[in-house]
Amino acid sequence: GESVGLHLPTLSVQEGDNSIINCAYSNSASDYFIWYKQESGKGPQFIIDIRSNMDKRQGQRVTVLLNKTVKHLSLQIAATQPGDSAVYFCAENSDQAGTALIFGKGTTLSVSS
Amino acid sequence: DVKVTQSSRYLVKRTGEKVFLECVQDMDHENMFWYRQDPGLGLRLIYFSYDVKMKEKGDIPEGYSVSREKKERFSLILESASTNQTSMYLCASSLGPNGRGYTFGSGTRLTVV
Numbered sequence: 433g434e435s436v437g438l439h440l441p442t443l444s445v446q447e448g449d450n451s452i453i454n455c456a457y458s459n460s461a462s463d464y465f466i467w468y469k470q471e472s473g474k475g476p477q478f479i480i481d482i483r484s485n486m487d488k489r490q491g492q493r494v495t496v497l498l499n500k501t502v503k504h505l506s507l508q509i510a511a512t513q514p515g516d517s518a519v520y521f522c523a524e525n526s527d528q529a530g531t532a533l534i535f536g537k538g539t540t541l542s543v544s545s
Numbered sequence: 546d547v548k549v550t551q552s553s554r555y556l557v558k559r560t561g562e563k564v565f566l567e568c569v570q571d572m573d574h575e576n577m578f579w580y581r582q583d584p585g586l587g588l589r590l591i592y593f594s595y596d597v598k599m600k601e602k603g604d605i606p607e608g609y610s611v612s613r614e615k616k617e618r619f620s621l622i623l624e625s626a627s628t629n630q631t632s633m634y635l636c637a638s639s640l641g642p643n644g645r646g647y648t649f650g651s652g653t654r655l656t657v658v
Contacts, residue, residue, distance in 0.1 A: 475649030537587035
């Protein structure tokens with residue numbers, strides 16, 4: 433079946449570096465994408481979203497890029513901080529799933545001081 | 546602040562027991578979802594509901610059932626718990642169609658012994 437996946441299960445960076453977390457999706461019909469952050473012992477929390485009619489969206493210290501040609505989504509975190517250490521999930525909406533999001537497997541970001 | 550509340554953070558149950566996981570949201574959301582989260586597999590959809598008394602199977606409904614008698618409450622039922630159902634269970638709700646505005650609970654870590 434179609435699913436959303438992430439390129440790397442883990443990513444380690446130094447404090448102050450920029451982080452890039454990647455995600456590949458396979459359903460070209462998906463029109464809405466979200467990034468979530470999950471800290472240890474907590475549920476996933478919304479970070480930023482993007483619709484398929486856009487290729488870039490910026491938030492506070494985060495940027496999401498969407499490349500529909502190669503079905504690729506990325507999350508960029510500027511000046512990464514120890515508090516950014518978490519598991520990051522991308523998610524997509526497909527009409528085939530109705531109102532439910534389809535999630536990728538997650539990337540664990542570790543930030544060292 | 547909008548909230549999705551899961552009644553238990555940790556549960557330990559015996560094989561063969563009937564288990565109820567409760568989820569309540571205070572946002573008047575139409576849609577509610579149950580996912581399970583396992584290392585390396587990400588979030589997998591078990592069941593979702595888009596209205597009271599309505600339910601739809603997700604990707605992995607086997608061994609589970611759900612109940613939505615009131616708009617704010619969505620229960621996940623393990624009819625006869627098995628050790629392979631040991632997992633983190635996450636409830637979410639959303640207002641809009643197509644995955645917009647998902648909010649997650651903090652999760653219930655279930656161990657079946």
